[in-house]
Amino acid sequence: MPSFDTTAGVRQDAGAPGTPDDAPARSPLLQHLNAEQLAAVTLPAGHALILAGAGSGKTRVLTTRIAWLLQTGQASPGGILAVTFTNKAAKEMVARLSAMLPINVRGMWIGTFHGLCNRLLRAHHKLAGLPATFQILDTQDQLAAVKRLCRQHNVDEDRFPPKQLVWFIASCKEEGMRPRDVPVRDQDMQKKVEIYQLYEEQCQREGVVDFGELMLRSYELLQGNDAVRAHYQRRFAHILVDEFQDTNRLQYAWLKQLAGDVVEGRLVTHGSVVAVGDDDQSIYAFRGARVGNMQDFVREFDVQRTIKLEENYRSYSNILDCANALISHNQGRLGKNLRTAQGPGEPVRVHEAPSDLAEAQWIVEEIRNLVRSGEAERREIAVLYRSNAQSRVIESQLFNAGVPYRVYGGLRFFERAEIKHALAYLRLLENPHDDTSFLRVVNFPPRGIGARTLEQLQDAARGAGCSLHDAVSTLTGRAGANLTAFVALIDVMREGAQGQNLRAIIGQMLEASGLVEHYRNDKEGADRLENLDELINAAESFVTQEGFGRDAVALPLDEQRGAPVLGQSPASQGLDASLPMAEPGTVIDTDTGETLSPLAAFLTHAALEAGDNQAQAGQDAVQLMTVHASKGLEFDCVFIGGLEEGLFPHENAMSDRAGLEEERRLMYVAITRARKRLYLSHSQTRLLHGQTRYNVRSRFFDELPEEALKWLTPRQPGFGSFGAGFSGGGAYGARASGGAGRSLGEVFASPPVPERKEGPGHGLRVGLQVFHNKFGEGKVLAIEGAGEDARAQVAFPRHGTKWLALAVAKLTVVE
């Protein structure tokens, strides 16, 4: 193992293949693991890839491995870095670990990529070129900043929509590219890069970083500072990465920096990197995730050990058969098949509804039956959907039926307008040059500072190259007076905050800013006032809870020079007293040990963790969420609604194979959430954009094994009946199911009878064969609108797919 540096702090006497010599009997830690899991947990030092199928006990393997490393003395808490994508996953890992071992988990670096980057940047902010109090922009803030920039520089917002610019900047950073690194091919690109450059200057001036910058900046910190890099490389003898298939290029490069250096074209590493992932569950390509990182990892880290976890402990085999059959339609998989020792279980139930409303009613009825019969608790029932817009109709039906439910996603606590306003005031206390926050609240509540005044102020600030806060003194007149009063208000607040605890600071700010009074006078302000109260509570529990301390450790750089190197310290005692604890807050000055103020730490927390959107977590409620949000969760009963072409698979993703395959992986994730019972449903019509759309059943139905399904409603002609002429189909289109030739009467007579009192008027239905005078015969793919505005999408073998206005086009139904 030439790439393995023995100074890395891994005890070399650990006997291969993993089980320590002094443990002839299985440690209690390792009980109840199957052979695959045991092998993964007790992997000897060295890089490894664990391919963990859905429900194969991945989190358990990860946490047990960490516990095992600590217990056997192969690592000390300070030598471990475990990185995840979501706060949820990080929290769960910490919780499970502390349940397993009586250790101080604070010594370990367990967190999200962004959380750990934040920690690095706080500890080395000077080297990273950031102020100690740098603030983090969320997506909303980022969009606001870009819009402001566009207006200042007269960017044509029709040609360069701010949202697209945000996306462009984010994807550049995900690829590790600064403005100078972006290849410029045309004028548009030139302009975009210019804006990117301006945006960077603006952020630097204001002392703010966006999420992408958090990653990129800490990558550059490691890359550009040999001492810092060497320190962390030596410290982290064990790096564990969760959901590796979701890493983007920059995150992978960041991991490589922490793992070792490239010497003469080869990666020379100090510790072990264990990556856990599942290529079949990669559902974030649209935001830069690169499944290819798994192959790159194996090659560049010269990975000798790959372990597959294929035993599924979650679902019955009918459900797994569906998942396996579906995903087998994807190409280029690493190859993995889930198996279970459990029996077939119940068949997967399929339901067709005439409308989205009827679909929701059916789902709610089934849920009530399940609960009434005692077959499932409400909290063990989940309704999954492809897009958030679908939740409303289900929510309203649940509400009408009086069924408690909980929605994940949507607007979360720290994203609410009133909370953002309050946070903006708090941020100005920390950093008066944060122009984004300044603009957010300078006139909220209204204090007579309008667009005109702010334009002047922004001009002045640009002229003087200073922040809005500093430019206020240059303005005169009545507008100037209002602004001066605002700045004075902030300054008074800041002084009042001296020596106060967080609760008092926020309380005073809420009063002094006028926010409380403003919402008190607002008819619909009651909820907002409640949320502001909740903000105080959140701050309170942040200070008292362990969550505050967990981010608290950063090693002074000097630490590395004294022996022993941390990773090598005998860790049999489990506790690591040698680690300097720096509470409260993260260390921001590695020389003096200065820490972040509680307020600054709380603001960071608010930016990195948007919080839940609903408080009643403990209640026994039905769970509603998007398929994306369901990843990593499991339920006894799962409903997947809206399985229609254009919705799932989503129309934005249907045009190319890569997009379609990601949709299929998404469906795979959805199916594998279910333990006992799975319901799939689709609807003939759906209200979207306030318009009725006529949809075909999703092609995914045709990719499931018929013997595992139970059709609750008669099987209608679906996607598979189109035959030729549909793009992106390949194998799918060929599977005709014999429904295409039905007559109108037959189609309409078959149940379920649509609830519409009158038909759509044109007599067309999706799936019918029609004739057009010019284009010839074709198949109806979709119908939108009604009456005069009705349009149909028709696939013609010769002329491609066209949208036709039914009031104009003469279409006849081919019998």
Add this chain to the structure above:
DNA sequence: TCAGGAATTCTCCAG
């Protein structure tokens, strides 16, 4: 300056 109504846009998502 600002409230309220009209027009427009847009859906996948963690940090």
Add this chain to the structure above:
DNA sequence: GAATTCCTGA
């Protein structure tokens, strides 16, 4: 159908 932006009149 909702959130956001645009627009107009007071």
